[in-house]
Each structure stands twice: as structure tokens, then as C-alpha cells.
Amino acid sequence: MNIQEIIVVEGKDDTTAIKRAVNADTIETNGSAISEETIRRIQHAQTKRGVIVFTDPDYPGRRIRAIIEESVPGVKHAFLAKEKTIAKNGKGLGIEHARDEDIREALSHVYTPNPNFKTEIDITMEDLLLARLIGHPQSKQRRNRLGEILNIGMTNGKQLHKRLAMFQITAEQFGEAVAQLDQEDQNE
Numbered sequence: 001m002n003i004q005e006i007i008v009v010e011g012k013d014d015t016t017a018i019k020r021a022v023n024a025d026t027i028e029t030n031g032s033a034i035s036e037e038t039i040r041r042i043q044h045a046q047t048k049r050g051v052i053v054f055t056d057p058d059y060p061g062r063r064i065r066a067i068i069e070e071s072v073p074g075v076k077h078a079f080l081a082k083e084k085t086i087a088k089n090g091k092g093l094g095i096e097h098a099r100d101e102d103i104r105e106a107l108s109h110v111y112t113p114n115p116n117f118k119t120e121i122d123i124t125m126e127d128l129l130l131a132r133l134i135g136h137p138q139s140k141q142r143r144n145r146l147g148e149i150l151n152i153g154m155t156n157g158k159q160l161h162k163r164l165a166m167f168q169i170t171a172e173q174f175g176e177a178v179a180q181l182d183q184e185d186q187n188e
Helices: 012-021 036-048 059-071 100-107 125-130 139-150 157-166 171-187
Strands: 006-009 026-028 051-053
Touching (some): 006 036, 012 026, 012 100, 026 036, 036 051, 036 059, 051 059, 139 171
Parallel strands (some): 006 051
């Protein structure tokens, strides 16, 4: 699998995992305190080849993603579920621990936020409540699974509505994903 865009990852081990799974170039942020020089490199990469942000599904990874999104409009995003990034020994989390096929799968479902997106979407906060994605004891687990189904990553309740809008998830896509969640709950 050849990737045209340059993939932004957190560190050397992530680069090793990416290069093992696909043919791609990377830029490493070396942590969540992204330097101005690194931001300039990402901006340059975006103008030349495009950029895919592929960070760990944890707080530092989400912080890096937000900083890049703010500084480099139009970057694409790839997400991996937390459970697919846990080290074999259970002591660590990150892209570097993911299986090659999971990395390829995530990179085949890249999202590009639309800079002209309308902030109003057909999915309301009431819809999130009715789908038990907020305000319910199982909301966190359901949001995490919804993020996997829609390939939009993990979110908290407030972020979910914003991310659904950012990635232009339609009411139909949302409804299908919630139906899948409900079906999975019944099968447990």
C-alpha cells in the first residue's frame, strides 16, 4: 500500500510501525510540545503532498491533532481504536504497538475535514442522548465503539457532536452506526 501524503506521527517507533505496514514518509512530532519548526515542516508537507495526522488514541495524541488542525488547515485524519494500540505486555499504548493490518485499515479510512463545513448538522444533542452516547452509564463505551464504526476516533460527549460535524457525518451514517451499536448490545 503506497501513501502519497506524509503521515504525521508522534515518534520514531511510530515511524517504524508505519513503514512496516505501508510505503509512506513520516514527520515525527517528538511529543505533544510541537516546535514551530515541526509545524513549518508539516505546513510545507501539506502544500507539497498533503498530510495525514495519525497520532495515538490518548490525551497527548488528541492534543497534537488539535494543534496541527489549528495550524495546518485541511490535513487529513486517520484513527485507530485504543484497544488496537495496546502493547502485547499491556504496558503501553500507541501506534507503534498496532498490527500492520490495523494500520493499513486505518489509513484506508482517512477523513478530510471540510473547511467550508456547516456547523449545523442534522444530528442534535438530543439524538446523542437518545442513542445513549451522552448521559448514560454506558455512554463512554458506546462513544468509543461509535468512533471505531465511523472511523472518527474516541471522543468525550462534547467533542462527539463537533467531530460528527467536522467530518460531515450524515444523519443516515449516524443512524446506521447507532443501529449497529444497538445490535451489538443485543448480541452480548
